[in-house]
Amino acid sequence: MSWDVRFTPIVLSERCETLRGEVRDFLTQQRKAGIIPEVPTRVGMDYSADFSRSLGERGWLGWRWPKAYGGHEGTALERYVITEELLAAGAPVRAHWVADRQSGPVLLTFGSEAQKQNYLPRVAAGECFFCIGLSEPDSGSDLASLRCRAEKIDGGFRITGTKLWTSNAHRAHYMLALFRTAPATPENRRSGLSQFIVDLSTPGIEVRPVLNLAGEHDFNEVHFDGVEIPDDSLVGTLHMGWRQASAELAYERSGPERWLSTYHLLARLVETLGPDVSEDIRTQIGELLVDLVTLRQMSLSVAGMLEAGQEPTVQAAVVKEIGTRFEQRIPRVAHQLLSARSDYDDQDNTVRDLLEHAILWSPAFTIRGGTTEILRGIIARGLGLR
Ligand SMILES: Cc1cc2nc3c(=O)[nH]c(=O)nc-3n(C[C@H](O)[C@H](O)[C@H](O)COP(=O)(O)OP(=O)(O)OC[C@H]3O[C@@H](n4cnc5c(N)ncnc54)[C@H](O)[C@@H]3O)c2cc1C
Structure with a gap:
């Protein structure tokens, strides 16, 4: 049995704090310009291709990637600081988020030279956005059961x-x-899967909206009706996509977006109360703040492990497991405390709107990304218990 799942404490360098100041200055300007709301009334990330492009211009996307591919050769901790500041400010980072967080790093590790040169500089410039095509109608947690198939044809795949x-x-x-490129074997259900880049403007692709609980169009059903894509769409090795997709999920699980989704509600709650x-309210708020600070340290520690070239898969899972339940606890506590206080000042309804939005979004926190x-x-x- 192994219990060696550590979270080494991290102290951020002066360079990180200087960078934090630069990002904050920029965000203050964006707030003054009305691009970021003074007081957020929604949880999660808003979408603005223009804002993503302005981050690209400042060099804050593709932060860790080689300069040869449009990156900036920065550190994981510096990237952590940039993402933390953007999320804490409620900046509209949705457009580039997936490409910068996981599609780019997957291409950097497994992509061909031509793919790196084609996609990475555009992602780093905030001009090229990706989505994640893993889940299917009957395959989510059990991803190896997926049925969407890519058959080999002359010059490409269908x-x-x-x-x-x-x-x-x-x-x-x-x-x-x-996609499935060969039948699974009885010994290994994860074999016969391959990763591809699909240009979503290719004929035969239909993107149908699926409205979420808040009535918003955020996710979709994507139907492929014999869609033909060229050979150079294959990423990495044919039939070896499982390992690559697992690496992709590790990028998805460790960041501050896994415990900051309802941070604004907590901030507004403290302000409003x-x-x-x-004493009782003080204790409840205090408990949330202690968890917030602890999760931040754990998340920073994961960034430190990435920096050291380690694979903190278990630590990232711990942060997401605790972090997403923390994100769900904030609206529960806010609802309880605000319902009991009819005298609080919320003339413009911002805390009520934020709470409503958080309640509608919070079931998703413990589902998305695993x-x-x-x-x-x-x-x-990871603990050697199974
Ligand atoms: C907001 C949101 C955004 C998303 N975005 C994307 C996206 O961009 N791309 C994408 O590919 N997917 C996306 N997903 C899908 C997400 O990854 C899946 O919903 C998730 O992996 C769960 O799969 P499922 O919905 O099929 O549920 P299931 O896998 O059917 O799970 C149903 C329940 O059974 C439990 N369960 C399943 N297997 C086990 C097991 N072995 N042991 C114990 N319990 C188990 C689960 O924990 C869950 O509670 C998104 C989901 C949400 C909510």
Whole structure:
């Protein structure tokens, strides 16, 4: 049995804090210009291709990638600081988020030289957006059961099937997708899967909206009706896509977006309740703040491990498992405390709107990017318990 799942404390360098100041100055200007709301009334990330482009111009996308591919050769901790500041400010980062966080790094590790040169500089410039094509109508947690297939044809592949819950497919340029390219073997259900870049403007692709609980069009069903894509769409090695997709999921699980989704609600709650509160309320808010600070340290520690070239799969799963339940607790506590206080000042309804939006979004927190139960399985295996 191995219990060696550590979170080494991280102290941020002066360079990181200087960078934080630069990002904050920029965000203050954006707030003054009305591009970022003074007081957010929604949880999560808004979408603005223009804002993503302005981050690209400042050099804050593709932060860790080689300069040869439009990157900036920065550190994981510096990237952490940039993302943390953007999220804490409620900046509209949705357009580039997936491409910068995971599609780009996957291409950097597994892509061909031509793919790196073609896509990475455009992602780093904030001009090229990706979505994630993993889940299907009958395959989510059990991803190896996916049925969407890519058959080999002359000069390329023909894709048939359906992806589901594909966030942003209606606004992205490309999908980094996992398709079945050969039948699974009885010994290995994960064999015979391959990763592809699919240009979403290719004929035969239909993107249908799926409205979420808040009534918003955020994710989609994407139908492929014999869609033909060229040979050079294959990423990495044919039939070896499982390992690549697993690496992609590790990027998806460790960042501050896994515990900051309802941060604005917590900030507004503290402001709205004011300093004159009972001991009980003080304790409840205090408990949330302690968890916030602890999660931040754990998340920073994961960034430190990435920096050191380690693969913190288990630690990232721990942060997401605890972080997403923390994100769900904030609206529960806010609802309870605000319902009990009819005298609070919310003349413009901002805290009520934010709370409503958080309640409607919060079931998704523990599902997207891997459910709580799946993460607990990863953690248990990492601890040698299964
Ligand atoms: C907001 C949002 C955005 C999303 N965006 C994307 C996207 O962009 N691209 C994409 O590909 N997917 C996306 N997804 C899909 C997401 O990855 C899946 O919903 C998730 O992996 C769960 O799969 P499922 O919905 O098929 O549920 P299932 O896998 O059917 O799970 C149903 C329930 O059973 C539990 N369960 C399943 N297997 C086990 C097990 N072995 N042990 C214990 N419990 C188990 C689960 O934890 C869950 O509670 C998104 C989902 C949400 C909510």
